[in-house]
Amino acid sequence: MEQILEVKDLHVSFNTYAGEVKAVRGVSFELNKGETLAFVGESGCGKTVTAKAILRLLKPPFAEIKEGSQILYQGRDVVHMDKKALSSYRGEEVSMIFQDPMTSLNPTMKIGKQIMESLRIHKHISKQEARKEAIELLRLVNIPSPETRVDSYPHELSGGMRQRVMIAIALACSPNILIADEPTTALDVTIQIQIMDLLKDLKTKLGTAIILVTHDLGVVANFADRVQVMYAGQVLERGTTKEIFEDSRHPYTWALLSSVPTLAKESKQELYALKGTPPDLILPLNHCPFAARCEHCMQICKERNPAETVLSETHRVSCWLQHPDAPRTLTFNGKEARS
Amino acid sequence: MSETNTARQTDNIIEVTDLCKYFRVSRKATLKAVDHVNLTIRRGETLGLVGESGCGKTTCGRTMIRLYNPTSGTVKFNGQDISKLSGKELLQFKKNAQIIFQDPYASLDPRMTIGEIISEGMNVHFHYSEEEKRQRVNDLLHRVGLSQDYANRFAHELSGGQRQRIGIARALAVEPQFIVCDEPISALDVSIQAQVVNLLIKLQREDQLTYLFISHDLAMVKHISDRVGVMYLGNLVELSSNVALYDHPLHPYTKALISAIPTADPEEDMSARQIKLEGEVPSPINPPEGCRFRQRCRYACDRCAQETPALREVKPGHFVACHRCEELDEHPEENQ
Incomplete structure (x- = not known):
């Protein structure tokens, strides 16, 4: 598999009046061509923030990517890219679909013009050609009668349609990576399926790698190839979708998986609920971030951060339960936590 | 009032008959948000109400509580028509x-x-009295799982959960x-x-509360409800016990809705069981004549265009508004 994006030890901080909020604390991962990687975790x-850092969308000086962080797109350093390189990198190489289709389109511009905007900037083509291509893109994302729709304003479209327009804009210059930030959270289930199918379709048609940012585990299970579970700015566990859903080793992943009701579960039973809230990101954290809420917390968890244990080529977990001296623990679905 | 009437009163806390709520959006157009719902x-039960936005x-x-x-x-x-209430009776109802x-x-x-x-x-x-009130607030905070220090804080200091x-404590206060x-x-x-759903279930058991649980999260509605109603474009299309509705839905819309729930199971091939709906919900301003779902329904026939299907009891306790639900239930493949 060909690797197209590599993130190494990413640290992002926000400078606020209350102090420095360390939102991302040492995230590393790689993305291969044509695969879907999901980021899962609570708000x-x-x-x-990780997704936005990849596109350098975080605004300095309020937000800063710390020294030592590396984002490499096909070997090119993104963190230190100049303005010119950055503008061709955004849109042509990597693009993003935002969470809320209601607010991320410009209400005063026709949707055709919004799609044409990026085509004209990146491809240097005439208005007529751009319009033609915009219509083709609308057809690609399954918008009915694209010839007339190209002249509608965002308010004339429903939520699902707007999300399709967002996807069309993101795909305008056929990027290699598409970052989808909660693409279906604001949509209804039946529309959610249509959008996820569309993304799946486009992935196979165009070979785009997708970074899917979501908190919906159902969407992840059906859509992602690999998953990384994030908590307090760190990656706690990563693996293929199968490994995460069937053989997860981190207590936080267990908590996430068992707190959602499924159609198979008995009704009105108490749902597993995590106690407490995530840690304050202003404070320094030099122990396991999940220690305070973890049912299996040990003394060491409150003192030192666990190193990443390699379980298989794809499956890695940062948890002290993997240490040879840790007590025997069963995972939420009754398997041995340490193999 | 006869004895049978009083017996019925204790059974049903809310009875909604032919409820309509229209909003006039312009001189010519009316938005039919709720149309003939029964x-x-x-x-003591939880009725779940699901449907798309x-x-x-x-x-x-909101109309149910005036x-x-x-x-x-x-x-x-409780047997009283709420639209006729005023003064003290209305106050009592709102409590x-x-x-x-x-x-x-x-x-x-x-603030x-x-x-x-x-x-x-x-x-x-x-x-x-002030003292009683403070005591009561502390009790309520305790019941919803917060410490009494919260009484002097402001909303912006709290997280969403x-x-x-607090929203639950406020409702329980009266x-x-x-x-x-x-x-x-x-x-x-x-x-x-x-956490919040567990709290709601706990409070219901303690106080014998009755809930109308409105949500678009079908899995959560199944979890919390005793019976579930499915709405589509202002109409109630199916109403049944929670088990019957999720295991054996009868209305084509409910079937599609339930098949669209993504399950947290990577092994399952979702596209195999999915019933895909074409298009989107039409505008409630000029809803289609006849059955409102017919344009997205693959079983739609001429009758669906002419006659609005009424909600009828197809099986005991299972209400469906569809002309063809029985034949579809018996021969699902033939009619595709």
Whole structure:
């Protein structure tokens, strides 16, 4: 598999009046061509910030990518890219679909013009050609009668349609990586399926790698190839979708998986609920970030951060339970936590 | 009032008959948010109400507790028609029927302390002394799992889950019988959702509360509800016990809706069982004639275009509004 993006030891901080909020604390991962990688975690765990850092969308001086962080796109350093290189990198190489289709389109511009905007900037083509291509893109994302729709304003479209337009804009210059930040959170289930199918379709058609940022485990199970579970700005566990859903080794992953009701579970039973709240990201954290809420917390967890244990080529977990001296623990589905 | 009538009263806390709520959007256009809905809610049960956005579930819930006045039809609460209430009776009704709102960020007054927010309803309905009131607020905070220090804080100091707990405490403050939970968890994180749902179930057991649980999260509705109603474009299309509805849905829309729930199981091939719906929900301003679902329904026939299907009892306790649900149930493949 060909690797197209590599992130090494990414640290992102926000400078606020209250102090420095360390939103991302040492995230490393790689993305291969044509695969879907999902970032999963609660709000505030740094998944969106990581995604935005890849596109350098975080605004300095309020937000800063710390010294020593590396983002390499096909070997090119993204962190220190100049303005010119950055503008061709964004849109042509990597693009993003935002969470809220209601607010991320410009309400005063026709949707055709919004799609044409990026085509004209990156491809240097005439208005007529750009319009033609915009219509083709609308057809690609399954918008009915694209010839007339190209002249509608965002308010004339429904939420699902707007999300399709967002996807069309993101795909305009056929990028290699598409970052989808909660693409279906604002949509209904039946529309959610249509959008996820569309993304799946486009992935096979165009070979685009997708970074899917979401908290919906159902979407992840059906859509992602690999998953990384994030918490308080760190990656706690990563693996293929199968490894995460069937053989997860981190207590936080267990908590996430068992707190969602499924259709198979008995009704009105108490759902597993995590106690407490995520740690304050202003404070320094030099122990396991999940220690305070973890049912299996040991003394060492409150003192030192666990190193990443390699379980298989793809499956890695940062948890002290993997240490040879840790007590025997069963995972939430009754398997041995340490193999 | 005869004896049978009183018996029925104790059975159903809410009886909704032919309820319509229209909004006039311009001189010519009327938005039919809720159109001829019939349903009953039994005392002590949780009725789940699901459907896509814009299908009228929130309007339906709000009309039931008279936050909106119905355009036509009646809502009976403990046998009393609520649209005719006024003065003291209305006050009494509002004490008995409460609501928990969707957005915990927008539904708490940022300038009031948590204690003031919770006790506001008590000031109207009960005559507590200051001391009693403080005691009561502390009890309520304790019941929703917060410490009493929160009484002097402001809403902006709390997280989403904590705010939603305040919303619940505020509803409980006036000792209601019936609570409309309008998407109480959709703004919260997964792990916090579980906490809030567990709390709602616990409170229901303690106080014998009746809930109308409105949500678009079908898995969560299955978890919390005894019976579930499915709405589509202002109509109630199916109403049944939770098990029957999820295991054996009869209306084509419910089937599609349930098949669209993504399951957290990577082994399962979702596309195999999925029923894909074409297109999107039409506008409720000029809804299609006849069955409102027919344009997206692959079983639609001529009759569906002419006649609006009424909600009828197809199996005991299982109500469906579809002309063809029996034949589809018997021969699902032939009719595709």
